Amino acid sequence: MIFRAKYAILNDRTIIEDGAVVLCGSKIREVGRYTEIRDLYPAKVVDLGSAVIMPGLVNTHTHLELTHHKNLVNHYARFTDWLFQITTRSNCDDCQQINQAILDGIQLSLAGGATTIGNIHSSGKGLETLRNSQIRKVVFLETLGLSSHVFADESARISKTLKSLRNDDLFTTAVTPHAPYSTSANLYQYCAEIAKSDQLHLSTHIAETKAEIEFLQYGTGEFAELLNMLNISLDAWNPPGVTPIAYLRKLGILDLQPLLAHCNYLTDNDIDLLARSGSSVAFCPRSHKYFSHTNHSIMRLIAAGVNVSIGTDSLASNWSLSMLDELKFLADNYEELLPETLISLLTINGTRSLKLKYIGKLEKNWQADLIAIGISDDGRPVFDQICDQASENLMTVVAGTICYRNENLEI
């Protein structure tokens, strides 16, 4: 099959007019100008018209289990109040509800232009649904628990779940100790050990709020209150007295080149530690706005050479799971980010963040993961047209399979 469109963006540097991508099974066989390749490959041509074919977007931080929480949780100014709602509500979700939330989350992700997701999975329910879905995914199995008596159960649960899952072309397992205010040093180190021995990727939520910094420094503040409300004992908690990033270094987590979600509050020294360790950051721009955070360190991180990618986070703290919406939001609100940087953030940087290969560019022999963005073709630069509010994703292809098509697309 050959997809043809007015434009094709092959990577952050290359845009071609009258672009075409030739597919062969799950891979890309050729990319280039349509007129130059049409005679070389006798295949069915799908002409997408006024559209831009580009690499599928990589959402490096989401929680599909929370897809239905959009209308269930209230918007609170304090992160810990929000987290209290999530924690108490999630405990009530049954298997069927979680399955449906995952299915709906996958459809919304595909419709919004994501071909790959880094999904945090906490309940253990619905894993088969996730595994059998057509989207490419790295599934970070989540563990948490501050009290010492939780450790044995949680470490055994994670080991057992990992053993029960087999990776395939679209499914990769990984681990995620939740966050330093919810997860003991022992659990962090346990995750580090299995990540090392089983060669698994590791992610964690880190430096998300000022309250987290206070809790790690002094053991006081909103998180102490939250844990108290949840009847979680702080007996085993010894505040390390350092920043969240320095704490991860102390625990040996940074040696694993982890994927660090949020990183909303960083010192210069933290950024230096991240750059030297080769860690990646998943910045969630609209979730950042949802909680009224300001001045994310994204420009400082990029300048320091840290690999930054983009996540939507969940529908409990975002207005949609669309990565195209995330791109438009970034283009509108982070004018200092150049178009080519934005393309990298949402594509190849995501590939690196998830430690995957052969996705994030349209290139010969790479995976056929691509999308087609419908544009008005009004003569403006291609990137401006993609970021126009009226643009929409027409089609999402994962590993050569059309997984989503817009109702306006006639093919």
Ligand SMILES: [Zn+2]
């Ligand atoms: Zn998250």
